[in-house]
Each structure stands twice: as structure tokens, then as C-alpha cells.
Amino acid sequence: MAFKPSDTVAPYEAEPPARPAPMPVKIVVAGGFAVGKTTFVGSISEIAPLTTEAALTKVSEGVDDTSKVSTKTSTTVAMDFGRLSLGDDLILYLFGTPGQDRFWFMWDDLVRGAIGAVVLIDTRRLEDCFPAVDYFEEKRIPFVVAMNCFDGEVTHSPTDVREALAVSPDTPVVMCDARDRASTKLALLELVQHALVRANG
Amino acid sequence: MRFRDEPLRAPRVRGAEGPVTSDDAADAARFRIRPYAITGGRTRARTDVPIEAIVYRTPAGEGSLGRLTLERAQIVGLVSPPQSVAELSAHLKLPLGVIRVVVGDLVEEGLLGMNSQSATGRPDLRLLERVLDGLQAL
Numbered sequence: 001m002a003f004k005p006s007d008t009v010a011p012y013e014a015e016p017p018a019r020p021a022p023m024p025v026k027i028v029v030a031g032g033f034a035v036g037k038t039t040f041v042g043s044i045s046e047i048a049p050l051t052t053e054a055a056l057t058k059v060s061e062g063v064d065d066t067s068k069v070s071t072k073t074s075t076t077v078a079m080d081f082g083r084l085s086l087g088d089d090l091i092l093y094l095f096g097t098p099g100q101d102r103f104w105f106m107w108d109d110l111v112r113g114a115i116g117a118v119v120l121i122d123t124r125r126l127e128d129c130f131p132a133v134d135y136f137e138e139k140r141i142p143f144v145v146a147m148n149c150f151d152g153e154v155t156h157s158p159t160d161v162r163e164a165l166a167v168s169p170d171t172p173v174v175m176c177d178a179r180d181r182a183s184t185k186l187a188l189l190e191l192v193q194h195a196l197v198r199a200n201g
Numbered sequence: 202m203r204f205r206d207e208p209l210r211a212p213r214v215r216g217a218e219g220p221v222t223s224d225d226a227a228d229a230a231r232f233r234i235r236p237y238a239i240t241g242g243r244t245r246a247r248t249d250v251p252i253e254a255i256v257y258r259t260p261a262g263e264g265s266l267g268r269l270t271l272e273r274a275q276i277v278g279l280v281s282p283p284q285s286v287a288e289l290s291a292h293l294k295l296p297l298g299v300i301r302v303v304v305g306d307l308v309e310e311g312l313l314g315m316n317s318q319s320a321t322g323r324p325d326l327r328l329l330e331r332v333l334d335g336l337q338a339l
Contacts, residue, residue, distance in 0.1 A: 021255050021283035023317075024253040052252075052287045081291075084339075086338075087335050092335070093285060109252065110252065114323075115323070127205075185339055189336050192336060196329045200326065
């Protein structure tokens with residue numbers, strides 16, 4: 001049967017004692033277009049990365065009755081994310097930033113309360129990450145720079161990259177293979193350790 | 202390699218992201234109902250609902266399961282086991298803003314509870330240490 005009568009819902013059905021819901025924490029994964037953000041998230045996420053859409057809307061609020069139905073959806077921004085359970089009571093969410101730079105204004109919302117950010121870079125297109133680095137520095141959000149060496153080609157050393165990005169000396173610059181779970185885990189560990197140092201300081 | 206302090210392009214001004222494209226046909230195909238019709242035209246929740254907030258059913262929420270309709274029923278039905286706002290948006294294929302408004306209402310009505318530490322700023326030392334331990338144990 002495709003339906004069940006609502007009166008079969010037993011209001012006093014015995015429920016197992018509910019465990020308290022887990023606490024969420026989040027890390028933002030930023031970087032230029034097609035640098036491997038979703039690959040990075042997917043390599044460690046316990047679910048296949050999901051996509052959530054934020055509709056950017058222009059709303060005429062309460063002008064007339066039709067405003068309620070004719071609300072205009074102008075465009076949508078897609079964000080990929082994954083999740084990782086850390087024990088029973090903690091879930092780490094990894095959010096990829098929207099691919100298009102022009103959606104900056106969404107970042108404030110995304111980074112609020114975040115542990116910090118992993119800025120994924122492709123050394124052949126280093127400049128693609130400049131806006132993200134600028135943003136996290138300006139907002140004083142802990143971040144690490146992860147050089148995605150997915151093709152096994154290391155064209156620049158972390159020292160070169162550090163110099164080119166002119167990041168502060170305490171900002172970790174690490175190499176990583178976004179496809180590899182262990183490598184992704186190391187980059188995340190770097191970030192959390194860095195955030196701890198910053199929180200202590 | 203280009204250096205970051207070299208001028209690359211015009212400075213970015215937030216809020217001036219260029220023309221926003223309109224794609225009514227695609228939207229109409231995706232949503233049978235205009236998303237904000239669901240929220241009565243509201244685009245902001247009265248309650249602060251972070252994207253990663255984990256939502257769970259309260260005892261009152263359990264009792265309400267047979268009475269709710271549409272998106273409210275879907276959301277209250279989906280959060281056992283508890284889910285984040287982002288997951289609800291992905292699974293129900295509804296924009297984040299819509300989920301936030303409806304979840305905010307359901308929290309205010311006491312049908313859902315919500316875990317989040319965003320509202321209190323950055324994670325504190327204790328929480329960071331738990332994350333570190335959790336990652337290391339993977």
C-alpha cells in the first residue's frame with residue numbers, strides 16, 4: 001500500500017532512550033575553480049558529498065499579496081559538503097566554498113563558527129587562491145594552505161609557495177593528495193593543530 | 202609563479218559581483234512550488250539557524266508527526282537520526298534559506314531541538330581538542 005492511515009500512528013510508542021544529538025563542528029575547504037575541493041571532501045567523508053543550494057533571491061517583502069507567490073528566484077549557488085563522525089557525540093562537516101568567486105558574500109555565513117579553513121591550491125594556477133587567502137587573513141580565520149599534488153607533479157616547494165603567497169610564518173603550508181584519505185586527514189590535522197595554537201595564543 | 206601582492210585584477214568589492222542571471226525556466230522545472238511560497242515569503246528565520254546545526258526531534262516533535270503537513274512533516278520526519286540543516290537541504294532538494302526558515306519555526310514551536318556552537322563564536326579549546334583526538338583516532 002502506498003499510504004498508511006494516519007490513525008495508526010501510536011503516540012505513546014515506546015522509544016529507546018534517546019542519546020543526545022551530536023554536536024556539529026565545521027571546516028571550510030576553499031580554493032579556486034576545479035582545484036579539487038569536492039575530491040578533498042569526498043576522500044574522507046563518510047557519505048558521498050552532498051550538494052546544498054542557496055537561492056539568491058530578490059524579495060519584495062509585504063508589498064502586496066502577490067509577493068508571496070511570485071517571489072523571484074534569481075540564481076542559485078551550489079555548495080558541496082561531506083560529514084565525518086568523530087566518536088558518538090561529534091560530527092565534523094566539511095564545506096566546499098561555492099566555486100564562483102562572485103559569491104563572496106556567502107562566505108561570511110559559511111565561516112561563522114568554523115574551526116578554520118583549508119585553502120587548496122594548484123601550483124600551476126596559484127593566483128586562483130589569492131582571494132581566499134586574502135579573505136581568511138582579513139577575517140582572522142585560522143587556515144592552512146594545502147598544495148594539491150594529485151598528478152604527482154610537484155612544480156614548486158612549500159617554501160616557494162609560502163613566499164609567493166606571503167602568508168604569515170606560522171601559517172602551515174603542506175602538500176597533499178586530495179584523493180587520498182590519509183593525506184586529507186593530515187591536512188585537517190594540521191589545521192586543527194594550528195587552530196589550537198591560535199586559540200591558545 | 203605570480204606573487205600575491207602583484208596587482209592581478211581590479212580589486213574585488215563585495216556586493217558588486219556583477220550581473221545576476223535569471224533562469225526562471227530552470228527554477229520552475231526544479232521546484233513545483235516557488236521555494237519561498239513555502240515560507241510565506243520570508244527569507245530569514247526568526248531563530249539563528251547555522252548551516253551545520255544538527256536538528257533533532259523533541260518529545261513534542263514526536264507527538265506532532267501525524268499532524269504536520271508538507272515540508273514541516275518532511276523535516277520533522279527526517280531528523281531521526283539527527284541531521285544537519287545542510288543535509289536536510291540536500292535530501293529535500295530545497296534551498297538552504299527555505300530549510301532555515303522552516304527549521305527556525307519548528308524550533309520556536311518546540312517540535313525540534315538544535316545543536317550548534319556557531320552562535321558562540323569559534324570552537325573553544327576543549328572542543329578543538331576533541332576534534333583533534335577524533336581525527337587522530339580515524
